[in-house]
Amino acid sequence: xxxxxxxxxxxxxxxxxxxxxxxxxxxxxxxxxxxxxxxxxxxxxxxxxxxxxxxxxxxxxxxxxxxxxxxxxxxxxxxxxxxxxxxxxxxxxxxxxxxxxxxxxxxxxxxxxxxxxxxxxxxxxxxxxxxxxxxxxxxxxxxxxxxxxxxxxxxxxxxxxxxxxxxxxxxxxxx
Numbered sequence: 001x002x003x004x005x006x007x008x009x010x011x012x013x014x015x016x017x018x019x020x021x022x023x024x025x026x027x028x029x030x031x032x033x034x035x036x037x038x039x040x041x042x043x044x045x046x047x048x049x050x051x052x053x054x055x056x057x058x059x060x061x062x063x064x065x066x067x068x069x070x071x072x073x074x075x076x077x078x079x080x081x082x083x084x085x086x087x088x089x090x091x092x093x094x095x096x097x098x099x100x101x102x103x104x105x106x107x108x109x110x111x112x113x114x115x116x117x118x119x120x121x122x123x124x125x126x127x128x129x130x131x132x133x134x135x136x137x138x139x140x141x142x143x144x145x146x147x148x149x150x151x152x153x154x155x156x157x158x159x160x161x162x163x164x165x166x167x168x169x170x171x172x173x174x175x
Contacts, residue, residue, distance in 0.1 A: 101167040108159040115157040124148030
């Protein structure tokens with residue numbers, strides 16, 4: 001029995017040594033600082049907010065013609081895409097709506113600026129009257145909003161921090 005206890009004790013000590021759970025009792029050595037891990041943003045890729053966006057848009061007076069689906073874009077961001085139609089227009093056309101969850105306000109701002117620049121280069125005319133009207137009724141607390149038109153095509157781009165999804169959110173709507 002004593003041999004078994006000695007063997008078990010040696011196995012425990014050996015396990016602790018292999019795991020690095022030893023302490024240096026020598027007072028002459030300088031303690032080595034332990035590196036502090038750098039926090040990294042938590043990926044929300046395992047969360048799916050499709051039903052959240054579905055309810056959000058249905059609650060804003062839109063008819064969801066194609067339910068929201070989640071994907072990941074080339075930037076590694078979660079993207080939610082659905083097709084909406086204004087509930088008050090019986091013959092309204094579908095509007096493709098995309099919400100991209102960005103990594104930061106800076107990324108949202110850069111993407112917003114790129115969308116606006118691209119649409120201006122594609123001969124979209126800014127609709128300051130629509131922008132003012134949208135801002136006056138904005139309940140989503142968007143940081144910035146741009147609306148443009150080219151013929152019968154309309155394009156909206158806006159961004160905000162959305163606490164419901166704990167992320168910066170860039171929204172585009174195109175008809």
